[in-house]
Amino acid sequence: MPKISNARNELINGIRAITPMLMGIAPFGMVCGAAAVSTGLTPWQAFTMSWVIFAGSSQIAAMQLFASGAPLLIIISTAAVINLRFLMYSASIAPHFRRLNGRWHVLLAYLVTDQAYAQSIAHYLENKENEDLHWYFLGIAGALWVCWQISTVIGILLGSLTPQSWSLDFIMPLTFIAMVVPLLSTRAMLLAAVAGGSASVLLTLPLKLNLIAAALIGIAAGLLAEKLGQAK
Amino acid sequence: MNPTAGEASSLLIWTMMISIGLITFLIRFAPIALLARLELPQWLKLALTYVPPAVMSAIITPALFFVDGAPTIDPDTPRIAAAVFAALIAWRTRSVLWTVVLGMIALWGLQALAR
Numbered sequence: 001m002p003k004i005s006n007a008r009n010e011l012i013n014g015i016r017a018i019t020p021m022l023m024g025i026a027p028f029g030m031v032c033g034a035a036a037v038s039t040g041l042t043p044w045q046a047f048t049m050s051w052v053i054f055a056g057s058s059q060i061a062a063m064q065l066f067a068s069g070a071p072l073l074i075i076i077s078t079a080a081v082i083n084l085r086f087l088m089y090s091a092s093i094a095p096h097f098r099r100l101n102g103r104w105h106v107l108l109a110y111l112v113t114d115q116a117y118a119q120s121i122a123h124y125l126e127n128k129e130n131e132d133l134h135w136y137f138l139g140i141a142g143a144l145w146v147c148w149q150i151s152t153v154i155g156i157l158l159g160s161l162t163p164q165s166w167s168l169d170f171i172m173p174l175t176f177i178a179m180v181v182p183l184l185s186t187r188a189m190l191l192a193a194v195a196g197g198s199a200s201v202l203l204t205l206p207l208k209l210n211l212i213a214a215a216l217i218g219i220a221a222g223l224l225a226e227k228l229g230q231a232k
Numbered sequence: 233m234n235p236t237a238g239e240a241s242s243l244l245i246w247t248m249m250i251s252i253g254l255i256t257f258l259i260r261f262a263p264i265a266l267l268a269r270l271e272l273p274q275w276l277k278l279a280l281t282y283v284p285p286a287v288m289s290a291i292i293t294p295a296l297f298f299v300d301g302a303p304t305i306d307p308d309t310p311r312i313a314a315a316v317f318a319a320l321i322a323w324r325t326r327s328v329l330w331t332v333v334l335g336m337i338a339l340w341g342l343q344a345l346a347r
Binding site for chain 1: 241242244245246247248249250251252253255256257259260261262263264265266272277278279280281282283284285286287288289290291292293294295296297311314315318319322323326327328329331332335336339340343
């Protein structure tokens with residue numbers, strides 16, 4: 001099979017694989033857009049944020065902290081901690097992008113997300129001799145990016161229209177629940193989640209440091225549980 | 233709000249967005265740019281495994297107990313019940329869509345009952 005057509009096939013395979021997941025991503029994008037304008041950002045600022053940052057969880061956290069008047073440095077470091085997981089994703093997928101040039105690297109790095117990483121690695125594990133993983137990744141991540149921007153704009157437009165009594169802000173925790181729960185298949189992961197969750201409610205720290213502190217406590221709990229599990 | 237305060241808050245928003253955007257891009261880009269030459273230390277890899285559950289549940293739980301950022305005396309029972317229900321759905325279906333749809337329906341139902 002000629003090379004070009006395999007690249008194209010992989011691009012299309014990626015788009016196909018992500019399509020059902022877009023149904024879950026679209027509401028999350030809309031929530032992000034709506035949350036941004038309800039926090040007091042102008043529609044233009046809210047839209048810029050969705051492509052400058054392009055990482056929903058950190059956008060939501062930043063909005064919540066901003067609304068509660070947290071200092072700039074705390075907002076930025078909390079968002080950075082939330083996005084640190086991309087370090088792991090990028091490091092894990094980097095060997096597959098080795099022979100590509102710098103432009104590809106910038107493009108693919110910008111598009112790294114939970115779903116794009118997870119789906120691409122799963123695809124790689126299924127057919128190992130695939131040399132066009134970057135096209136598959138681009139199909140997944142590109143479709144996700146377009147869906148994210150469109151749904152953010154819809155969220156920005158609807159944000160001011162939907163009445164508060166609909167409790168649509170609840171979609172945000174629901175989306176996170178849907179992403180976290182499947183991860184909790186080991187005792188250590190479960191402990192990390194329980195410790196992080198309880199710490200963030202129980203801790204009262206100045207400067208809104210709760211979130212970072214709770215995250216670190218959760219990570220420590222997970223590591224400890226894993227250590228103890230191995231020691232047995 | 234007077235114009236100076238508005239300008240200050242607008243500057244704050246832009247600074248926040250651009251800083252987070254730059255940092256996030258560097259986090260995504262550094263390992264890919266350094267290719268496989270960069271081998272993360274084992275302890276950091278392990279720690280990063282626990283970032284998603286720890287951070288996400290730290291973000292979710294206050295949203296169930298606090299209304300508008302202020303601690304409430306009564307935890308928001310319909311929200312907590314709906315969240316537990318949604319967690320069960322997420323466990324069974326592993327679908328974001330079903331979790332969001334059924335979770336919202338559960339919340340509306342419970343809110344109607346509580347009234």
